[in-house]
Amino acid sequence: MQLYNTLSAKERAALIEEAGKERLTISFYKYAHIENTSVFRNHLFITWNDLDVLGRIYVANEGINAQLSVPAENFEAFKKHLDSISFLENVRLNIAVEQDNKSFLKLKVKVRNKIVADGLVDETFDVTNKGVHVGAEKFNELIDDPDTVLVDMRNHYESEIGHFKNAITPDVDTFRDSLDIIEEDLKDHKEDKKLVMYCTGGIRCEKASAYYKHKGFKNVYQLEGGIIEYTRQVKDQELENKFVGKNFVFDHRRGERISEDVIANCHQCGEPCDTHVNCANEACHLLFIQCPKCAEKMNNCCSDDCKTVHELPFEEQKELRKGKTVSNKIFKKGRSPVLKFKK
CATH class of the missing domain: 3.40.250.10 (Rhodanese-like domain)
Incomplete structure (x- = not known):
C-alpha cells in the first residue's frame, strides 16, 4: 500500500502536461480534536492519492491545514470525501483567485505538533473559543x-x-x-x-x-x-476592494494579484516589482523579490557569489553542497545582507 509520494516534481509536471486537464487550487483548515493523527494522515493520503490530489497538508492533534490542487473532474468526489469526515463536513474551501495547474507537484501529508507553528506553550486557552x-x-x-x-x-x-x-x-x-x-x-x-x-x-x-x-x-x-x-x-x-497589491500564497505561484497596485520593489535594483522568486543556487534558495531585468542579469540568483556557483557544472555544485545544511531561517526570507533594496 502506497503511503508516500513516489514521483519527483519534474515527473509529476510532465504527467500534468500530458493529461492536459484543468486543476483547481484549494486551501482549507479546521481546528478540531484529532486523537490518532497517524491513522488519519494515512487515510487522507490513500484516498487523495487515488483522486490525484497534490499539495501540502499538515495534520495535528489540534486539526488540519491543507493547501492542495485537485483535478476539476475529481472535485465532487474530493468534496464528498471531506463531507464523510464529521468535523470536515461543509468545511469552507478557499478556491484560488488565479488558477495554475502546477501550483503543487507532490502530495505531502505530514503529522505535525501543530497546524500553525505558533511557538506557544500556553495550553490554558481554548483555540476553539475564537473571535x-x-x-x-x-x-x-x-x-x-x-x-x-x-x-x-x-x-x-x-x-x-x-x-x-x-x-x-x-x-x-x-x-x-x-x-x-x-x-x-x-x-x-x-x-x-x-x-x-x-x-x-x-x-x-x-x-x-x-x-x-x-x-x-x-x-x-x-x-x-x-x-x-x-x-x-x-x-x-460588487463591493469596494480595500486590498492593495498581491496576496502572497504558499505554492509555486507565490502570489495572486488582487489589485493592479505594485507596492513593493525589486530587492536588487529598487525598481517597482512584487514578484517573489527563490535563488536559483540550490545551496541558497533564498526567497526574495526580483524584477525581470535583474533575473536576466543575475541568472535568477540573489548575489554574484550565488550566480558563480549556479553557473558551475551540476556535479561541482553538488560537491560544494555536500555536508552543508542551509535553512531559510538563516536568511529570514528576504533579509539577506546581499540584497541592497530589501524592506
Whole structure:
C-alpha cells in the first residue's frame, strides 16, 4: 500500500502536461480534536492519492491545514470525501483567485505538533473559543470605523507585496513574533477598541483571535476565509476592494494579484516589482523579490557569489553542497545582507 509520494516534481509536471486537464487550487483548515493523527494522515493520503490530489497538508492533534490542487473532474468526489469526515463536513474551501495547474507537484501529508507553528506553550486557552467571523461587507464597515485597529497577522515578506489600506503590518519573520508585539502595542485598548485581524486564508487569525480573547481583549474579529475569500466576495457582491497589491500564497505561484497596485520593489535594483522568486543556487534558495531585468542579469540568483556557483557544472555544485545544511531561517526570507533594496 502506497503511503508516500513516489514521483519527483519534474515527473509529476510532465504527467500534468500530458493529461492536459484543468486543476483547481484549494486551501482549507479546521481546528478540531484529532486523537490518532497517524491513522488519519494515512487515510487522507490513500484516498487523495487515488483522486490525484497534490499539495501540502499538515495534520495535528489540534486539526488540519491543507493547501492542495485537485483535478476539476475529481472535485465532487474530493468534496464528498471531506463531507464523510464529521468535523470536515461543509468545511469552507478557499478556491484560488488565479488558477495554475502546477501550483503543487507532490502530495505531502505530514503529522505535525501543530497546524500553525505558533511557538506557544500556553495550553490554558481554548483555540476553539475564537473571535467573531465577518465577511467582506462587514469587514469593510469595521475597518472604516475609527474605533477599529486593523492588524495583518502575516509575516513581513507577505505584507510587503500587498495588504489592506491602513493596516498595521508587523515587521516580523514568524507568526509567533507578532502575537506578543501586537498585545504589547494594544495593551491599553483591550476594552475600548475593536481588534480586527486578517491573514491569507483565516487559519492564523482564528488561533490569534482565541489567544487575544484569552489575553483579555473584549472585541475580537477576524476576516472569515482571509484575503482569498474576501477577494471572491468583493467580486461576487460588487463591493469596494480595500486590498492593495498581491496576496502572497504558499505554492509555486507565490502570489495572486488582487489589485493592479505594485507596492513593493525589486530587492536588487529598487525598481517597482512584487514578484517573489527563490535563488536559483540550490545551496541558497533564498526567497526574495526580483524584477525581470535583474533575473536576466543575475541568472535568477540573489548575489554574484550565488550566480558563480549556479553557473558551475551540476556535479561541482553538488560537491560544494555536500555536508552543508542551509535553512531559510538563516536568511529570514528576504533579509539577506546581499540584497541592497530589501524592506
